[in-house]
Each structure stands twice: as structure tokens, then as C-alpha cells.
Amino acid sequence: MATTIEIDNTITVGALAEQLMIPVTKLIAELMKNGVMATVNERIDFDTAQIIVGELDLDIELAKKAAASTETVRQKQVASDKATPRPPVVAVMGHVDHGKTSLLDAIRGASVVKSEAGGITQHISAYQVEHGGRQITFLDTPGHEAFAALREHGAQLTDVVIIVVAADDGIKPQTIEAIRFARKAGVKIVVAINKIDKEGADLNKVKQQLSEQDLLIEEWGGDIVVAPVSAKTQEGIPHLLDMVLLVADVEDLRADTDVPAQGLIIEAHMEQGRGSVAIALVEAGVLKPGQFVVAGSSYARVRNLETTAGKPLKEAGPSTPVIITGFKTLPEFGDTFQAVNDEKLARNLSAEQATIKRHGGGRLDINSTELIRMINRSNEVNELNLIIKADVQGSLTSVIDSLKALDTEEVVVRVVGSGIGAINDNDIHMAATSGAIVYGFHVPMPTNIKQLAARDKVSVRLYRVIYELIDDVKAELENLLPDEIVETDLGRLVVKGIFKTTKTEIICGGEVTKGKLEIPALVKIVRDKETLAEAEVTNLKRGPQDTKEVFEGEMCGVSLATTARIDLQEGDHLEFFTRTSVARKL
């Protein structure tokens, strides 16, 4: 019977050879035979190891060690019997300009004491407020694409979605998208009808429109809670928060606190003097300063643990958004994090994730060889090269993920570079060499860079609204689509006399049997339903007079420009049509 050897998710070539009790050169040779160029100290993943061991015919079977890998711990998140209640996590979505940001500000302003707000940075991606002695966690995202992206990565962040609809504008395409998203994600919906202070606010109309989207409000016998609010005057905000809690209570939200702290990274950026700063949402367990945490391919000894308003925390339990400093490298938006016992384990687990990512398991990090490959690649499809810069990792990820969703079989988006922070000379240089457009989301462009871009003829576009950025990219992609050729039939004529045929010209006459003949137009010369040739109409005559149009039943003369001699005969048909090219839409 085969011997079973347990190994981790990844293992160095040297260690594997040792476990297999074979010379490392033999293992390296076998790897090479299989196209894997690895040195003694390089790590290979479990699957590769398994294949190689099979090839070596050693009568050894590999099994994965049941290590506390990110995957296994994450599965434990299903709350146990001992789980305790946790605050709901709420996201605000809706059409642009309907007041998402204002509402988030109003909710925060209503609950955060001004002096405490001193530490609030411009962009807060998550915060917690107290209402009626209970906590509610709010997440701000650049758009629900962020959530869609997260869902793709297997995470479910929110419990409740507040859909904001402006009372004076009603339901719009992005409102419908948000509703669809919330439904798909299976989260509770509360509708905030905002801007009720405005003239033209029409609550009933919005309620009616909601019902058209199958969101039947309580008042009308449904189960959708509606809260009229004004982010401007703060009217209705306490009621909205009451409703959020009420809806959340139905879910009986609980989480375990006696498990290793774990959750999700929702933003990460570098800050001068503080190094990497990550904003994370604790989902289970209790996070404390000094603990070791792994997040994707990065790890940290938590140096500072703070509220998102910058207040130091001694510990953070489930549903708490926190700032963590101390990560060795920047974790990524959507990475899960978990606390582990010691640094060695943290280091190993993050290295393991890094290997998996390098082998294509993670998000694409484009390096220069990749870039060259992309630029040199033959253009079977039309590619739009882009460089994306954003203020924070979360925005960057969601912009890129949303753009990737635009790809079709004919046109694709290629992100040849991306990063966090202001647009710099490197971006312009890269854009100039790769023919890319630079998009900045919530980032500035220094004047000298603007000049550089103008000099190098690089198009740089700055956006603050994700949908607008996406629409712009969409328009660029549409420009790459070959035009659609549209032919419109005008009318038909039966040839009754032929006056002249040369290589380049035909003059004939006949009767319009269908439709209306016009000029300019093209004709198909048809005999017995078969098209013999195409020609261009150069003149139309009704009697001796030139005319622009001739109607059904009328007789007329037609001059055609041809490219070859056509043996036109009486009884042939001329089918008049126009041909235009129409720009296509995605």
C-alpha cells in the first residue's frame, strides 16, 4: 500500500525532496520535464507536488495537512450556539446624485460628536454609529460594483442595503441596478426616500415606482420598509436608523467572539509616517493590538488598532470597522484577514497565499514583461489599454472589476497599469508607450504632470463618480467596435428600356413598382431574384426633368455609375437602397 505523506498547501522543492527521500536534483529534473522551473528554495503548490509525485512512481501519496489555512478558518464563520448578537452592517446604494454621500454624512454627523470627528479623514469607507444604545456599521463604497466584486470573492459583507431614491427624481437605472444587486445578494432592503425637503418631492410617485419593481411597501400590504428622509435637514434620520435596526433584527445577526479574529479588508493605502494603513471589518472574534494577522499575501503585527475616526481601540469585536497599521505590504480590498498565534505562522500563511497568487489564483498584478506581451500581442480583438489610478485600494479594485465586466468578444479592456495615488510621470510615460488612456478616480493631477501629458499627447481623465468613469470607458470601447452597416430599402423599378450601356454608365428607364426611388441611392440589379451587380444612382429623371424622387406607379429614367459592363435587360429589376454605417453600442 502506498505511503501517505502530509504536506502544507505549498512546500519548497528542497523540503519536498527531503520528505520523499529522493535527491533534490531528481525532483528538479522531474519538475523541469513538466515545464516547472523551480529552484531548491522555491515553493510549489500542493497540486503541482501531487502531479510530480505521481510521475515519479514512488508509491507515495500526498495529502494536504489540515493546517489552519485561511480557507479552513473562514469556513468556521458560521455562527455557533455560543454566538452573540452583533451590529448590522449596512451599505447605502442608489442612483448618482440621489444623496448617498450626503446621507452617510448626515448619519455620521448626527451621531458623531464634532470634536471626535476631528480625526475623520476625507474618505471614510466604513464607520459605526450608535443609535438607541445600539451600534450600526455603515459601509461606503464607490459603487455596488464593489460589493459585486466582493461577492465574486466569496464574501458577503452587508446585512442591509439602504436604497436611496431622491423624492424629486424617482427611480432611475442605477436604482434598479441597486435593487437587483441587493436581491441577488439576498440582503434586506430599506428604502430611504431622500430630499423630502425639496419642492417637487413626490413620495407617492416613488412608492408607486417601487411597486413596479416588485418592492411593495408596508403601507400597501408589502414588506418593504420605506423611510422618508432629508439628508439636508436631517429630518427622518433617526426613524431611518430605527427601521434599519428593525429589519436587521429579523435576521437575528450573531457572531462568535471566542474564535480567532477574522474579517475582510475593505481598503488599504500607504500613509506618510504610518506605513500601510488598512481598514477592515471584523466579522468574528475579537481583534486586539499586538496580535498577528494574515490578510491575503500580507501579514501584520497589529501596531495600531483604531476606530475609523482614528480613536485607539483596545479591542474590536464583530461588525466593527477598524483601522489596522503594521502590515508588511499592502493587503488588497476583498482579502480576508485572520488572527494567528505567532509570527511564523503568519509569515508562512501569507507566503502561501503569495504563491497561490503568483500561480494565477489571485488578482492580476501586471509587471513589465506582461505589459510588453500585451502590447505585442496580435490584435484579434480590439483592445483598449488603460491605466487606472485611484485614491484607495477599494476604489481601485472596484473600478477595475467593473471595467472588466465591459469586455465582449470583440472589444476588451486591458489594464496595463494601475495604482493608488496621484497621477505621476511614470503613468504618463507608460501611457505614452502603450497608447493607453489614464483614468484617475478621486485622485489629483499635479500641474507638471498635466503639462507632461499634453506634451506626450496622453489623454488623462479624472472622475469622481464611478458610473461616469465606466460610461466613458464604455464609449471608448464602442469607438473600437467596427461600425454596423445598415441597408435601408427604398423602392423598386422594373426596367422597360435601355438607352445606353458602357463600362462605367447605364442609362435606362422603367416603372416604379414599389416604394419610392430617391437620390442619392445605390441599386442592386436583380434578375430572376438573383443580384447581378450593384451600382450607384447618379441621376433620376421624370420625363425630361431631373428629379430627387419618383413614386410608385410613375415612370422614370435612371442613370447609374458602374464599375464593369453590365448586360442590363428589359424586365430586370433595380432595387434602390441606401447604405449607411452606424456606430455600434455595447
Ligand code: GDP
Ligand atoms: P450621491 O451621488 O448619491 O452621493 O449624492 P450626493 O450626496 O453627492 O448628493 C447630490 C446632491 O444632492 C448634492 O448637491 C446634495 O447637496 C444634494 N442633496 C443630497 N441630499 C439632499 C436632501 O436631502 N435635500 C436636498 N435639498 N438636497 C440634497
